[in-house]
């Protein structure tokens with residue numbers, strides 16, 4: 001059986017401000033921030049503020065807000081990195097590849113012929129993540 005939502009997961013801690021994140025976007029229902037182990041330059045995560053482990057236990061209203069932010073931030077990520085495309089993915093439960101049990105959607109800008117790096121390959125430099133987050137925030141401002 002699937003365990004219940006545990007608020008002590010790492011994204012729950014980010015939402016409560018207990019650990020830092022390179023935030024690119026926030027509204028009443030969602031938060032977007034840089035993945036610390038990017039599978040490509042600009043790898044960004046979008047999460048709902050409402051608690052759910054994954055896609056399958058989320059309220060439909062949570063998903064409505066989440067997908068709107070995925071599109072909004074996805075456009076900015078693609079623009080900020082002058083990408084040719086955008087890969088969007090989401091995992092559910094350990095067997096599905098999930099390691100952090102608060103619903104999240106991955107956004108990775110893609111360039112022709114450049115493969116994705118390994119999932120959870122290595123920690124990125126903090127200064128680099130800060131610069132990438134600033135680039136995405138600027139693209140969001142330009143789109144507003």
Ligand code: AMP
Pocket residue numbers: 010021034035036037038045090091097098099100101104119120
């Ligand atoms: P998954 O649950 O497999 O979809 O992946 C969880 C993702 O969260 C991985 O890509 C990790 O690199 C990322 N991650 C883990 N801890 C943090 C953190 N503190 N801040 C940002 N991203 C994180």
